[in-house]
Amino acid sequence: MNLQEKKGFPLGKQNFIMMAISFAIIVIGFALMTGSTTTETFNEDIFSTRRLTVGPMLSLFGFVAMIVAILWTPKNKH
Secondary structure, three states, rough: OOOOOOOOOOHHEEEEEHHHHHHHHHHHHHHHHOOOOOOOOOOHHOOOOOHHHHHHHHHHHHHHHHHHHHOOOOOOOO
């Protein structure tokens, strides 16, 4: 196949859908990690499992899923 014959995007529709889902998972993970504390009052909720474990793990899963989404090659693509 010639270079001139090969046209189109290197990523397909399925890749973009997977990337959008991965991005949403990353955003949800970062949202779970958010919190606030001020110098006047101390909020013990900053040490919750949601902020220390669930949020970072969800974000990590999202980043790994993003890598998989970019590298994914459909089986029916030639």
